[in-house]
Structure formats: structure tokens, C-alpha cells
Amino acid sequence: MRDFLIFLAVGWAFLVFRSTLFRFFPEELLRVEPVTVIVIYLGFTRTLLRGSLISFLLGYMTDLFSGGFAGLYTLVLTTIFFLTRMIRNRFYTKELLFRMGTVFLLSFLGGIVMFLVLMIDQPVFELYPKFFSYLVSVALFNAIFSPLILMLFKKIDIAEKKFAGESN
Amino acid sequence: MVFFKRRLGIIILAAFLLMAMGIISNKVNLLEEQCLQITSPFQCVITFSINQGKNFWNNYIFLVNLRKENQALIEQIKELESERSNLIETRLENRRLRSLLGFKHQTPAPMVLARVIAEDTSAWFKTILIDKGSLDGAQRRMPVVVHEGIVGQVVETSKNTSRVLLITDPRSAIDVRVQKSRAKGILQGRGKKFCQLKYIALLSRIEPGDKIISSGLGGVFPQGLLVGEIVRVEKKKSGLFQYVEVAPGASFATLEEVFIVLTLPPFTQDKAPES
Numbered sequence: 442m443r444d445f446l447i448f449l450a451v452g453w454a455f456l457v458f459r460s461t462l463f464r465f466f467p468e469e470l471l472r473v474e475p476v477t478v479i480v481i482y483l484g485f486t487r488t489l490l491r492g493s494l495i496s497f498l499l500g501y502m503t504d505l506f507s508g509g510f511a512g513l514y515t516l517v518l519t520t521i522f523f524l525t526r527m528i529r530n531r532f533y534t535k536e537l538l539f540r541m542g543t544v545f546l547l548s549f550l551g552g553i554v555m556f557l558v559l560m561i562d563q564p565v566f567e568l569y570p571k572f573f574s575y576l577v578s579v580a581l582f583n584a585i586f587s588p589l590i591l592m593l594f595k596k597i598d599i600a601e602k603k604f605a606g607e608s609n
Numbered sequence: 610m611v612f613f614k615r616r617l618g619i620i621i622l623a624a625f626l627l628m629a630m631g632i633i634s635n636k637v638n639l640l641e642e643q644c645l646q647i648t649s650p651f652q653c654v655i656t657f658s659i660n661q662g663k664n665f666w667n668n669y670i671f672l673v674n675l676r677k678e679n680q681a682l683i684e685q686i687k688e689l690e691s692e693r694s695n696l697i698e699t700r701l702e703n704r705r706l707r708s709l710l711g712f713k714h715q716t717p718a719p720m721v722l723a724r725v726i727a728e729d730t731s732a733w734f735k736t737i738l739i740d741k742g743s744l745d746g747a748q749r750r751m752p753v754v755v756h757e758g759i760v761g762q763v764v765e766t767s768k769n770t771s772r773v774l775l776i777t778d779p780r781s782a783i784d785v786r787v788q789k790s791r792a793k794g795i796l797q798g799r800g801k802k803f804c805q806l807k808y809i810a811l812l813s814r815i816e817p818g819d820k821i822i823s824s825g826l827g828g829v830f831p832q833g834l835l836v837g838e839i840v841r842v843e844k845k846k847s848g849l850f851q852y853v854e855v856a857p858g859a860s861f862a863t864l865e866e867v868f869i870v871l872t873l874p875p876f877t878q879d880k881a882p883e884s
Contacts, residue, residue, distance in 0.1 A: 453648075456730050457648060457651050457652060457655065457727075458655070459730045460652060460727035460728050460729070460730050460738070461652050461655040461656050461659070461726070461727050461728075462655065462659065463728065472732040473732070474730075474731070474732055476730075493620050494620065497620050497623070497624065500624065501627070502644070503730060503731070504627075505640075505641050505644045505645070506648075506727075506729075506730040506731075507729050507730050507731040507734055507736075508729050508731070508734040508735070508736030508764065508765075508772055508774060508778070509731055509733065509734050510628065511627055511628065511630065511638075511641070512624055512625070512626075512627035512628025512629070512630070513628055514731070515623075515624040515627055515628065516621065516624035516625060516627075516628055519620055519621055519624050520621070523621075555733070558628070569733075569779055569800060570799075575732075575800070579732045579733075
């Protein structure tokens with residue numbers, strides 16, 4: 442339960458800062474989607490059930506903060522979590538560079554899922570003529586910023602374990 | 610493993626259902642309403658603090674160049690004074706011509722001032738959150754403007770906040786005219802700072818610097834509102850239309866306050882709930 446609350450609270454704080462502070466930075470920085478990185482961290486460190494539920498809730502929360510339609514990010518982030526689990530089970534994923542690469546790859550794949558979903562509603566290439574170059578830039582910015590977020594959650598996990606040990 | 614996969618399947622199915630509901634209903638649900646109620650005060654406080662910090666920086670720390678700036682401003686005031694007097698003349702002439710032509714005097718639509726409290730968290734959509742909602746009379750499809758031009762339209766409202774789809778969002782399309790040549794086209798967002806003006810015929814005479822105004826045909830924006838200015842015109846060898854880029858009049862990077870025009874387009878007025 443504590444795990445749920447921590448991830449949701451930090452995710453919420455990230456979204457609030459993303460929607461307010463980031464307005465004053467250059468437009469290129471606005472392409473970072475911190476919640477995607479949080480979900481990838483969940484995929485590396487949490488069990489299937491717990492991680493997928495937190496990803497679902499984080500996705501829904503992102504939908505509430507965004508002007509897209511409800512459920513879009515819920516689906517995309519849950520899928521990203523599942524893909525991270527698949528990578529985790531097949532490769533050695535402790536290296537930071539590998540994790541950054543994974544963030545890039547999964548952000549890109551998440552964008553493809555979004556592309557497919559948006560295609561149901563309207564022709565995406567008409568809306569975003571440079572969809573793929575934009576997607577690469579989103580994935581790249583997520584990868585560049587990912588060490589900060591991954592390290593933050595690692596620290597939170599260590600603090601949580603310490604706290605749990607003390608209370609026992 | 611099968612047990613977990615089944616649960617994961619249920620979660621993905623739930624996400625799909627949620628998305629389907631979102632597409633069909635297009636309304637703010639209770640959970641969304643509550644989330645906005647809880648979150649918007651925090652967003653207000655952060656935005657307010659940043660604005661205060663910016664004001665402090667601009668008002669005190671930047672005073673070093675005040676004398677130079679003062680001189681420049683005095684010059685600018687003189688220019689503006691002369692421009693203003695020209696404008697007054699033009700307005701009076703316009704009024705006379707209108708009465709001559711028998712046009713009815715148009716009463717300005719009621720407007721409500723709103724503050725921008727947050728931007729979209731997604732890299733893909735261009736929307737802003739403002740601090741006025743249904744309690745202040747805001748409704749879906751109401752135009753949002755600033756004095757420099759159109760900002761967008763309200764797409765979602767809760768009690769105290771509204772989400773505005775900016776004209777730079779790729780999902781936004783406005784029926785517009787080029788003020789000088791009267792050529793008609795559709796202005797579509799590109800997700801960047803410029804929009805694209807579509808369906809301008811190759812023979813239409815347009816050039817960078819021409820003003821773009823709303824045509825009033827789209828059903829959301831009243832006729833004649835300033836939208837922006839043409840910045841790039843390209844005539845391709847093939848194709849029927851020119852490639853035209855438009856810089857929106859409103860500066861979205863520094864947007865702090867906006868006006869919601871509290872008048873619904875005629876064909877939605879019957880359906881709209883009473884505020």
C-alpha cells in the first residue's frame with residue numbers, strides 16, 4: 442500500500458511541476474514525459490501485478506492532466522510496463538546506459554502504440570506530418586532525463602527499505 | 610504465470626474500456642472533476658510564485674538599463690500617440706460608413722477574464738488549463754482570446770477550471786480569411802509555434818505580413834477576430850495549393866491571462882446546458 446501511495450504521490454508531483462514549471466523552459470524541454478520513465482522503473486523493480494496496477498493508475502492520472510482523451514495514456518503506459526518486464530526477463534538491465542537505451546526504445550514503442558490508437562480516431566499523419574521525427578525527439582529527451590528520475594526512485598526505495606527495517 | 614497474465618489482460622481491457630468511454634462521452638467525469646479540484650490550487654500557487662519571481666527579476670534586477678529603456682519608451686510613446694490618433698480617425702470613419710450602409714451596431718459579446726494555471730503534461734497535445742469554469746459561465750466550444758488574437762476554444766469544463774485547446778494543437782482547425790486578399794482557408798495547428806494555412810489556391814495573392822482573421826464560418830469563432838500573420842509562403846511546382854505558414858498573434862509562451870467569450874456559436878446554443 443505504501444508503495445502505491447509513494448509512486449502515485451511522486452507521479453502526481455511530477456505532473457503538477459510538468460504542467461506549471463516547464464512552461465517557462467524552452468519548447469524542446471516540454472517533450473519530456475517523466476511518468477513514462479517512472480513506469481519503466483516500475484517494470485525493472487516491481488512485480489507484475491503491483492507494477493501493472495500502479496502503471497494503470499499513473500496512466501489514468503496522466504490522462505486527467507492532459508488534453509487527450511481518457512484512457513489513452515492508461516493504455517500506453519500499461520503497455521510500456523509490460524514491455525519493460527519482457528526486456529527485464531531477457532537481458533541484464535542493471536547498467537545505467539542500458540537503462541537509458543531501454544527508456545529510449547520503450548518511449549519510442551509507447552509512441553507507436555499511441556500512433557495506432559490515434560489512427561482509430563483520425564489520420565495521424567495529417568495531424569502530425571513529422572510524427573516519427575517528433576517521436577524520436579520525445580524518446581531522446583526521456584532517455585536524457587531518465588538517470589535523474591531513475592536515481593530519485595532508487596533513493597526513495599532505499600529510504601523506504603530503511604524505514605521498513607526500523608519499524609520492524 | 611497464467612494467473613498474472615489473466616490479470617494483466619483484465620487491466621489492459623480496462624484501459625481500452627476507459628478509452629472507449631472517454632471517446633464516446635467527451636465529458637468530465639466525477640474522478641476527473643475531483644482531481645482537477647485538488648490539483649488546480651497547487652498549480653495556481655506554483656504559477657503565481659513563478660510570476661512573482663519573474664516580476665521581481667524584471668522590476669528590480671533589470672533596472673540597470675532603465676535609463677536607456679526609458680528613452681526608447683518615450684520615443685515609442687510618441688509613435689504610438691500618432692498611431693492612436695490615426696486609429697481614432699479610422700474608427701470614426703468606419704462608424705460613419707457603417708451607419709451609411711445601414712449596418713446595425715454590434716454590441717460586444719460578454720467576456721470573462723481567466724488566468725492560465727497549467728499547460729498540458731503530454732508532449733503531443735497543446736492545451737492549457739485556466740482558472741474559470743462552469744460556475745463562471747464557461748462552456749465547451751466557447752472561444753478564448755487575448756487582444757493579440759485568438760488563443761483557442763474551451764474543450765472541457767469543471768466547476769472552477771476549463772481546458773482550452775490551443776490553435777497550435779494539431780487537432781485544431783479554424784476557418785479563416787486573409788484580411789487583404791480575402792482568400793479563404795483552414796488554419797491548422799502543427800504542434801509547434803507556427804500553424805499551417807491550408808487550401809489557399811495557387812493564384813491567390815498573399816505575402817508574408819498579411820493578417821489572418823477568423824471568417825466566422827467554422828461556427829465557433831465570431832467573424833473578424835485576429836488570428837495571426839503570414840510568415841512564409843511557398844508556391845510548389847506541383848499541386849493546387851500554396852504552402853503557407855502563419856505565426857499566431859497570441860504569444861503562447863508568455864500567456865498569462867485570457868478572455869473567454871461567453872457566447873456560444875448559434876447552432877450549439879440550443880443544446881448547451883444553462884449555466
